[in-house]
Amino acid sequence: MDSQNTYWTDRALLEWQVELGVTDAILDAPVDRYALETVKPAPKAATPEKPVAAPEIVKVPEVDAAALARTAAQTAADLDALSGAMQAFEHCELKKGARSFVFSDGNPAARxxxxxxxxxxxxxxxxxxxxxxxxxxxxxxxEAIQMGRAADNAAQAVYITNVLPWRPPSNRTPDAAEIAMMLPFLERHIALADPEIIVLMGNTPCQALLGRTGITRMRGDWVEVLGKPCLPMFHPAYLLRNPIAKREAWDDLLSLKARLRG
Known part of the structure; x- marks a missing residue:
């Protein structure tokens, strides 16, 4: 009977302690856990790292765009073939941003x-x-010297082209690399058209075919380009910005007219 009373008494005490929030039973004597030896996990054996091979650098061969242009230009037997070769040329970045390929205008038989x-x-x-x-x-x-791109008569006609067939972004001036790249096509264009006289309008064609700039100094002075007489002149866009230079442009036109008369 006494043992049974003790059981129920002990149980009631435990339930009372649980209600008070007790969660763990402790020993009668305190334990200094800082004094206990901490069991550390055995260190893992170090695995030797395998050397990582450096990635192989693949060198992209440099492309000599001017040399490729020269080869493509030399294979063109006529102006149509040259136009096709230029349109197929993929090494000029200007092509990607241009809307049109601009080859020429006027009479190819012009003087x-x-x-x-x-x-x-x-x-x-x-x-x-x-x-x-x-x-x-x-x-x-x-028209002021009785010439024009629409003239059927080769003696009065002109044939027009550019150093570059694609528009530079924002109409910027072509850089030296672009000029050098497309120069073989221009030289072949001149050889196939075979004009008597070449007129260079502005600094860019002078840089391409004469190797120098300074149109204000060069204009009006006849030089030789690819074995042909050549006259540097102001570009019409320059004349629109500087109307006072039209007098000098008129002098150059008269010089051209006189040269054609022989």
């Missing part, structure tokens, strides 16, 4: 070949050189 810089916005839209305000001024200049 005079005019070389400009590159297509502008209007030329890029039309696919023809010199059709914007500068081109309209050029047409009026040529």
């Amino acid at each position: 005079v070949m005019i070389v400009g810089e590159a297509p502008g916005r209007e030329e890029d839209r039309a696919g023809r050189p010199f059709v914007g305000r500068a081109g309209q001024l050029l047409d009026r200049m040529l």
Whole structure:
């Protein structure tokens, strides 16, 4: 009977302690756990790391775009073939941003070949050189000496092209690498058209074919390019910005007319 009472008494005490929030039973004597030896896990054997091979650097062979252009240009037997070779040329970055390929305009049999810089916005839209305000001024200049791109008579006609067939972004000036890259096509273009006289309009064609710039000093002075007489002149766009220079441009037109008369 006494043991049974003790059981129920002890149980009641335990339940009372649980209600008070007791969760763990403790020993009668305190334990200094800081004095206990901590059992540390055995260290893992170090695994030797395998050396990581450096990634192989694959060198992309450099492309000589000018040499490729020269090869492509030399294989062109006529102007149509040259136009096709230029359109197939994939090494000029300007091609990616241009709307149109601008090859030439006028009469290929003309005695005079005019070389400009590159297509502008209007030329890029039309696919023809010199059709914007500068081109309209050029047409009026040529009409003043009884010449024009639409003339059927080769003696009065002109043939027009540019150093670059694609428009540079924002009409910026072509850089030296772009000029050097496309120069073989221009030289072949001149050889196939075989004009009597070449007119270089502005600094860019002078840089391409004469190797120098400074159109204000060079204009009006006849030089030789690829075995042909050549006349540097102001670009019509320059004349639109500087109308006072039209007097000098008129002198150059008269010089061209006199040269054609022989």
